[in-house]
Amino acid sequence: MLWVDKYRPHTLDKVMVHVQEAQHLKNLIAQGDCPHLLFYGPSGAGKKTLIMALLREMYGIGAEKVKVENKPWKVEAGNRKLEIDLTTVSSNYHVEFSPSDAGFQDRYVVQEIIKEMAKSRPLDVSGTKGFKVLVLNEVDKLSREAQHSLRRTMEKYSSACRLILCCNSASKVIEAIRSRCLNIRISAPTKEEIVAVMQHVAKKENLQLPMGLAGRIALLSNRNLRAALLSFEACYVQQYPFSENQAVQATDWEQYVTEIANDIVTEQSPKRLFQVRGKLYELLSNCIPPEIILKRLLVELMRKLDSELKREVCHWAAYYEHRMQLGQKAIFHLEAFVAKFMSIYKRFLIATFG
Template identity: 35%
Template sequence: MSEGDEQTAATATGREIWIEKYRPQTLDDIHGQSEIVERLQSYIAQDDVPHLLFSGPAGIGKTTAATAIAREIYGEDNWRGNFLELNASDQRGIDVVRDRIKGFARSSFGGDFRIVFLDEADSLTDDAQSALRRTMEQFSDNTRFILSCNYSSKIIDPIQSRCAVFRFSPLSDEAVGGMVREIAAAEDIEVTDEGIDALVYAADGDMRRAINSLQAAATTGDVVDEEAVYAITATARPEEIESMVTDALNGDFARARSTLDTLLTETGMAGGDVIDQLHRSVWEFELSEREAVRLMERIGEADYRIAEGANEQVQLESLLAALSLDE
């Protein structure tokens, strides 16, 4: 079966992945990163693209921006031959830097330069980063490097100083909601306003998560509503989190613990997810400043202990108990 036939079959059976189907093809199509897009377009227009370092959380457009740059420089027909993508989390050793990248950088394929895109570059070992630094110097005449990472602090300073650094921020609710509405319209899916709000809340600035959640929720029924979204994403409703915290602060530990048990066992949330939602929601609760500070302190302590391997349910119950006992 040819590639085209496979794509047609995938579409017909509903197996096409929407995050790839609706991945922006040009910089203009990228949602929510207008300032970064403007600067990147300026580099391309002036034919003066430096080494680039993209940092920020997952699902906000770093990989999409890298491929869009290649498409705009080389054109739709030629960009793949001039673009080498490596995932550093899978290929972390110094040999990858020395062999694959050097081999690609040495070869010529027309044009002024080729692009090496190194995803999750913060997973590279220090030795591999040192080798990469030297490679960036050696082939700077005919190769541009685009590095993507979650934490720029894990990239050694000699590499950072050789790159134009772009810090991608989590996408705004408006950007995520707008993209979700566009996809829903294109796929002829009925989505309620409450469903859109739930998708935006569950995504927390991650476009990829929002699109995946929409596709998953669309398979559960004719209408994507709030209930379908929270069920498919294993996300607690904001009011459930607020109710649990309020009960604990009011001294009703048993009721707060019951809500927590429901979230962990029936909703299927992980302890870390509960912590994340608590942290996101602290300042949205109608709490006094003193209560908010108490809650933040307890969240930080529970988060650290869970990260160190402690039992999630025990730590979360301990958090609620401490809130119930504090005066």
């Protein structure tokens, strides 16, 4: 088992990061009821860890006995009947899934599947709350229609279920949903908090972790605790005992994006654009989020640019990131950004060197 999962806190008392938020959640449970909740914050901040610790606090160890199912759901969409495959993680007390996995059919998932799940109460309500919990991931990726359907579902079935919504950006969730939830912001952990967690893991594993190496891992993780723990374990596999100046290995996908950036800067042609498109497809097929790919690609390209081009490239990166949020096919917008960059960079080379 990876350290990031092995040492994940299972109760609110053992949470080392976001202690105040954990105590606030514990006080809510002690009052005898729990409102709908909206957890939002950057990736790797600890949202899912707090949610699972909250469920453990509410229902005991039974909330950790989960099963993963991938089954088709038959829903009615006007005069048509659709069959939507959805992967769920469920226990006797909660169901977790991502409605946005259904793509443009997400509103039918919200209308029918959540309605069906909300009708059933927990199988064993002895000593527990009398409602079921639905954990919805990536709520900020839902369409407007799906979010409005979610609002109606929250109101209609509030006596039978509670919703715990999880997302990276609360600004992409409609006000009608935010106002019906207790909003809990989970900020990215500080460098000192990440170092403290790594030292805790090192102590459990009987390892000697130099402070210099821990600080560099925390710095390169960009305040992402999950990424920091994965890098820490990769360093352990690579070399132990640790050394102060040991190299922190980047992840495979980050190295791949660096290669893409090198390809783009080396040659600007339709042939190279076609090759880059294939590499972007490979990243997307390995479940790397397109927004993360674009951000990382921009960082790598900025390292290779003259200062006079940086502002224009940043402008177009923001433009295509916004277009990506509005559209469905991320590859179109990633490829458009690469093509735009090639055009800008080639024009700059011709003007400079003739």
